[in-house]
């Protein structure tokens with residue numbers, strides 16, 4: 222007998238659309254089967270009632286760019302004040318010492334942080350496969366399953382070593398054959414298709430300055446043949462633009478097009494340094510952009526032209542980016558910073574809390590090709606984040622949705638993924654976060670010693 226639950230009368234609800242669900246939602250198993258308008262009762266039979274009158278309800282947040290392993294190198298003194306290229310060059314040798322155990326702990330910590338911030342679906346961009354780490358994505362899959370979240374894990378890659386003019390050291394790069402073979406294996410083993418998918422795989426050569434043209438082009442062909450998505454870093458810094466001009470004789474978007482990536486199968490992390498013509502071409506192709514405001518401020522990379530990209534036709538989502546350039550994995554912090562950074566660019570009237578929450582939910586869903594998550598609507602997955610405005614920081618606030626970002630909500634009270642509670646009263650079900658932190662801290666210390 223399927224169980225139905227009415228999540229009744231939330232204090233406020235953001236649906237990411239125009240629907241009236243102020244009376245709450247009815248869910249059955251993993252799906253929303255009814256939206257209840259203000260002051261109405263459900264038409265569906267209800268087995269269980271969950272009173273939400275002191276909770277602000279959002280669709281589960283979706284993180285579209287991250288590097289989980291970087292939780293081990295947060296706030297590391299040698300790179301605290303460096304921009305992207307020197308930051309990377311200092312960190313590559315440290316990251317090359319990663320072990321499966323360290324990665325597993327790093328993933329658990331990143332996922333726990335994300336989940337507690339109201340995130341129900343995340344991507345990760347893992348591109349480090351030194352000797353002994355060939356099964357890195359398999360380690361990540363186990364971690365995601367333990368946390369009970371949805372994920373799109375991107376099989377990253379680096380193939381252009383320092384000796385060939387790239388940025389990463391030789392021992393951190395793989396050959397094209399190794400990369401493509403493992404990509405195929407991962408898609409076959411883990412990629413779920415269709416509504417309600419919990420685990421998906423995408424292909425993600427790291428960046429123009431760390432992979433060959435061949436692996437970009439071959440990844441695009443494989444993604445098309447297997448019908449999976451494509452992801453990479455692009456137009457993050459002017460150093461990268463200069464690298465592309467010198468190495469390939471073209472700007473970043475020309476390079477992207479030349480390797481078959483300018484399409485709606487692709488979403489890009491950062492997307493800052495575009496000219497008007499490039500914005501129009503990205504928009505016409507429907508290429509998605511993941512805005513990572515904290516990382517962009519941390520490394521002083523620049524500001525993503527979000528509104529121009531949206532006008533041109535590109536979907537915009539949000540990502541926390543790696544924990545060595547943020548250094549948090551908190552989607553609510555990220556949304557707050559997106560609001561403020563984008564206001565500096567476009568003014569207060571154009572960048573509203575609702576717009577930014579839309580990027581963190583429905584916008585992010587479209588970057589990863591999902592129509593079953595990212596909003597509260599009939600037939601969508603029951604993925605929700607609930608916040609309680611009972612802390613000092615919210616005292617005296619009036620509009621609950623605005624208060625989440627303006628007063629700085631950072632921890633969800635409850636989180637539901639696919640109809641299952643994963644966070645209750647601020648605690649992740651079945652996870653001892655104190656024990657996890659103790660093991661993670663030890664491994665993090667060993668890595669930089």
Ligand SMILES: [Zn+2]
Nearest residue numbers: 454490542543
């Ligand atoms: Zn990144």
